[in-house]
Amino acid sequence: MPDLDRVVREIADEMRARPDRGTVASYIPELARADAAAFGLAVVDVEGRAAVAGDGDVPFSIQSISKVFTLTLALGMAGDRLWRRVGREPSGSPFNSIVQLEREAGVPRNPFINAGAIAVTDLILSGHQPREALGEILRFMQALALDQTIAIDEAVAASEKRTGFRNAALANYMRSFGVIENPVDYTLGVYFHHCAIAMTCRQLATAGLFLAHDGRHPLTGHSVISAERARRINAVMLTCGHYDGSGEFAYRVGLPGKSGVGGGILAIAPGKASVAVWSPGLDAAGNSHLGRIALESLTKRMGWSIF
Numbered sequence: 001m002p003d004l005d006r007v008v009r010e011i012a013d014e015m016r017a018r019p020d021r022g023t024v025a026s027y028i029p030e031l032a033r034a035d036a037a038a039f040g041l042a043v044v045d046v047e048g049r050a051a052v053a054g055d056g057d058v059p060f061s062i063q064s065i066s067k068v069f070t071l072t073l074a075l076g077m078a079g080d081r082l083w084r085r086v087g088r089e090p091s092g093s094p095f096n097s098i099v100q101l102e103r104e105a106g107v108p109r110n111p112f113i114n115a116g117a118i119a120v121t122d123l124i125l126s127g128h129q130p131r132e133a134l135g136e137i138l139r140f141m142q143a144l145a146l147d148q149t150i151a152i153d154e155a156v157a158a159s160e161k162r163t164g165f166r167n168a169a170l171a172n173y174m175r176s177f178g179v180i181e182n183p184v185d186y187t188l189g190v191y192f193h194h195c196a197i198a199m200t201c202r203q204l205a206t207a208g209l210f211l212a213h214d215g216r217h218p219l220t221g222h223s224v225i226s227a228e229r230a231r232r233i234n235a236v237m238l239t240c241g242h243y244d245g246s247g248e249f250a251y252r253v254g255l256p257g258k259s260g261v262g263g264g265i266l267a268i269a270p271g272k273a274s275v276a277v278w279s280p281g282l283d284a285a286g287n288s289h290l291g292r293i294a295l296e297s298l299t300k301r302m303g304w305s306i307f
């Protein structure tokens, strides 16, 4: 068995030395401030052993990775009713695409494209004030990551609120079909804020552990979600977690994974470990360029592909 600590350190060193870093997202102006030279990697295994290297303890904007946790929370609240509001097929389209919504009666293809995640957020909001729903999401993240200090980066949330015209279009369009039930401003407010949660690779890998361990968090013993639902969330991550780059990610990495435009990726090796990687430069599909390359190297060296 390869020495995990050494593999993680070597991959971080290799990635930090590479000249090709992708392009830092700038459509949310505050994200453009990220350091393109940053690289962090954290692996936490199901026994709780952590291997962390590079900038693995530096917080970054988790962005769409939050969608894995809002999906988990919403499934816990609404059960399989959730699938009436959002599908579970890959979209083959960019994360912020509008075009499918009209053809498909306002029902988003999956919970990870922006439209789908906004619909899931709307479900969490039902019957609550935005502040309460957001508090619920943040406390859920803190409990899973075993760290009460995790917070929302208000500058990122405000930056996205000022410039999120496309998400506003998606939300209004879904509202016209009744897929969104709450005032659009409330739903978008909660969505922008949960995307703006800042976490380190170590915290994120810890938070994802329940997905590697049949829905139970191995460090707290708490049952977060049933084993069947954990398997299904992993399935949706594999098929939809990288938008129109999901096939390429499955082909190269062979693990369920979810990316965010902050440059993070959470990947799950079922029965083995939860992995978080961060490098802010993105590829053309909006997924971390070096993050994917690092995960490909990790799964190859550890023999962790699910296939």
Ligand code: DON
Pocket: 062, 063, 064, 065, 095, 096, 114, 160, 167, 192, 195, 259, 260, 261, 262, 286, 287
């Ligand atoms: O809604 C947005 O555009 C961002 N808050 C999240 C998008 C995102 O992270 C896409 N992932 N690669």
